[in-house]
Amino acid sequence: MHRRHLLRLLFVGLALPFSGPAHAVQQIISVRGWRSSDRLRLVLDLSGPVKHQTFELAAPQRVIVDLDNTRLNTNLAELPLAHSPIRSVRSGSQEANTRLVFDLNTPVQMTSFLLSPSEGKGHRLVLDFQPRTPSLLADLVVPASPASSGQRDIVVVIDAGHGGKDPGAVGLKGEQEKVVAQAIARLLVKKVNDQRGFRARQVRNGDVFVPLRKRVEVARRYNADMFISVHADAAPRRSASGASVFALSQGGATSTTARWLAERENRVDLLGSQHLLSLKGKDPVLAGVILDMSMTATISTSLDLGKNILSSLQSVAGSHQKRVEQAGFAVLKSPDIPSVLVETGFMSNTGDCKKLVDPRHQQKVANAIFEGLHQHFRTRPPQGTLLAKMKESQSV
Ligand SMILES: [Zn+2]
Numbered sequence: 001m002h003r004r005h006l007l008r009l010l011f012v013g014l015a016l017p018f019s020g021p022a023h024a025v026q027q028i029i030s031v032r033g034w035r036s037s038d039r040l041r042l043v044l045d046l047s048g049p050v051k052h053q054t055f056e057l058a059a060p061q062r063v064i065v066d067l068d069n070t071r072l073n074t075n076l077a078e079l080p081l082a083h084s085p086i087r088s089v090r091s092g093s094q095e096a097n098t099r100l101v102f103d104l105n106t107p108v109q110m111t112s113f114l115l116s117p118s119e120g121k122g123h124r125l126v127l128d129f130q131p132r133t134p135s136l137l138a139d140l141v142v143p144a145s146p147a148s149s150g151q152r153d154i155v156v157v158i159d160a161g162h163g164g165k166d167p168g169a170v171g172l173k174g175e176q177e178k179v180v181a182q183a184i185a186r187l188l189v190k191k192v193n194d195q196r197g198f199r200a201r202q203v204r205n206g207d208v209f210v211p212l213r214k215r216v217e218v219a220r221r222y223n224a225d226m227f228i229s230v231h232a233d234a235a236p237r238r239s240a241s242g243a244s245v246f247a248l249s250q251g252g253a254t255s256t257t258a259r260w261l262a263e264r265e266n267r268v269d270l271l272g273s274q275h276l277l278s279l280k281g282k283d284p285v286l287a288g289v290i291l292d293m294s295m296t297a298t299i300s301t302s303l304d305l306g307k308n309i310l311s312s313l314q315s316v317a318g319s320h321q322k323r324v325e326q327a328g329f330a331v332l333k334s335p336d337i338p339s340v341l342v343e344t345g346f347m348s349n350t351g352d353c354k355k356l357v358d359p360r361h362q363q364k365v366a367n368a369i370f371e372g373l374h375q376h377f378r379t380r381p382p383q384g385t386l387l388a389k390m391k392e393s394q395s396v
Pocket residue numbers: 161162168169177231232233265
């Protein structure tokens with residue numbers, strides 16, 4: 001092929017099909033990236049609102065993002081792309097427009113949405129790259145221990161509450177719930193992985209925003225035996241203190257605090273992009289009936305699990321409620337995966353908050369949560385697991 005022709009082809013690859021009146025030219029000021037267990041998220045900080053289009057091209061696989069009337073005013077070279085679905089990123093410009101080309105390692109589902117200024121941040125364009133093959137995701141989290149002779153590990157999916165633009169509850173000195181939750185979740189992951197017959201998976205392993213429904217989906221994808229969401233919330237009454245454990249209720253919440261907290265946790269989803277949420281495609285009546293049948297059994301297991309966790313947590317964190325409460329937390333709505341939400345204490349309580357940010361206390365809390373769930377699974381090991389096998393051999 002002639003060199004000239006090749007050059008022209010290369011140019012066509014980056015050429016931009018834009019035309020139209022020139023509006024104020026905006027800038028991409030910086031690009032930030034995070035990797036969570038299920039995706040790579042890039043955030044483009046913009047000087048103002050922009051119009052953008054995205055599309056995919058094959059051979060080689062790549063995602064193209066075109067930004068109208070926008071100049072790239074930052075370096076893309078330092079993005080954390082190792083072990084991500086993106087192999088490399090290139091940029092091109094024509095007149096005032098910018099094209100970003102993301103070369104891929106694996107097919108992805110790309111979602112993009114714009115965020116308006118909030119909480120000290122300006123206009124942003126968020127790009128989420130989610131691999132279509134879950135095997136790649138598994139490599140990003142905890143290395144899988146090989147399941148031998150059909151005695152699989154009990155899979156515990158651990159969800160650190162909040163994250164990214166959603167700090168959760170904030171203490172008097174600005175301590176953030178999302179940081180506390182992540183710290184305890186990490187310690188719990190280690191604790192679970194150290195125990196033979198158990199394996200932990202994380203919903204988020206970094207400071208990223210994950211919509212609530214997405215968190216439930218992660219548990220499903222890992223075939224979780226249980227899902228636990230770690231929080232440290234706030235209450236209007238500053239004297240409220242101690243730990244609480246919640247399971248899902250199908251009807252009303254068991255107390256006003258439970259209802260208040262559930263509303264608070266669920267409201268977070270409204271911060272997420274509408275583009276990420278989809279409630280379509282299900283027959284509502286049929287879906288409801290199936291869900292109810294499965295839910296009842298799951299809630300009973302969740303309550304037992306919650307009871308064990310609460311009783312071992314009480315000595316470490318004190319208790320806010322003596323029994324497991326039930327409320328309509330969106331994050332607990334897996335029809336077939338026992339799910340609990342643990343409020344490890346109150347960020348709004350001075351004493352609790354001081355303890356919650358202390359790594360030694362965080363370790364004690366993680367240990368107590370683990371003891372509770374370990375106790376539950378020792379008594380009720382799921383079929384086909386190593387623990388079930390061990391229990392069987394003990395009773396013979
Ligand atoms: Zn929370």
